[in-house]
Amino acid sequence: MKYKNVFGIVGWKNSGKTTLVESLVKYITEQGYQVSTIKHAHHSFDIDHEGTDSFRHRKAGAKEVILASRKRWALIHELIDEPEKDFDFLVNSISPTDLILVEGFKEEGHNKIEVIGAENKKIPIYQSDNGILAIVSDYKIPDLSIPIFNLDEISKIADFILKKTSLK
DSSP states (O other), rough: OOTTTEEEEOOSTTTSSSHHHHHHHHHHHHOOEEEEEEEEESOOOOOOOOOHHHHHHHEEEEHHEEEOSSSEEEEEETTSSSSSOHHHHHHHHOOOOEEEEEEEEEETTEEEEEEEEEOOSSSSGGGTTEEEEEEESSSSSSSSOOEETTTOHHHHHHHHHHHHHHHH
């Protein structure tokens, strides 16, 4: 596997991916591991807001703006006429860490868990992606050849991920 310490959480919109990632980050960091995340957004987003100094710098035309304090720092890079950065670039931009949890990027070649909610009316992703190693769901799915976890089985899901990434 190309991405040894990368594991993805995928699913259709409103399936519970973010809630699962949040719970997994909390649980896994409590076990003593360092976890970083990558979240794919399908739209433009801002981490600074109108009226802030950094927003004003960016709107004035700055290609990059770094926000820094004693507690954290962030780099905002405007792509302007550049293409969206690819998955390899993003993974390689993360500082050294034990585990990178990725929310989204379902087309990429890393190992993944699919979150399927009972309201899902779309074709499950696992049917066409052999990188999906398990399912997390709020209902029973018959005849699966891969493990299935309930949404509230955070420790079991985390242990599964840690084993698959050779951290445990």
